[in-house]
Amino acid sequence: MNKNQVKGRAKEAKGKVKEVAxxxxxxxxxxxxxxxxxxxxxxxxxxxxxxxxxKKATQ
Structure with a gap:
């Protein structure tokens, strides 16, 4: 996983919590x-x- 994947999934989870709240x-x-x-x-x-x-395709 790269940093964009991690940050994106964290933001997604945080947004879901706010939405439900x-x-x-x-x-x-x-x-x-x-x-x-x-x-x-x-x-x-x-x-x-x-x-x-x-990145995987170019290696």
Whole structure:
């Protein structure tokens, strides 16, 4: 795993926690921020996956 994969998955998990906390408390702002963070984390993790695949393919 490279650092983008790790950071992305951590952000994804943190965003999911915020999203759920927002739903539970009825705080729509927190819920939306959590969703945004979760999707940003997914994107970073995907970038890390692609980066890893390219590195493996060029070795």
């Amino acid at each position: 927002g739903k539970v408390t009825g705080n729509e702002s927190m819920e939306h921020k959590g969703k945004a963070e979760k999707h940003g984390g997914k994107a970073e993790a995907k970038y890390g996956d692609i980066k890893s695949d390219v």
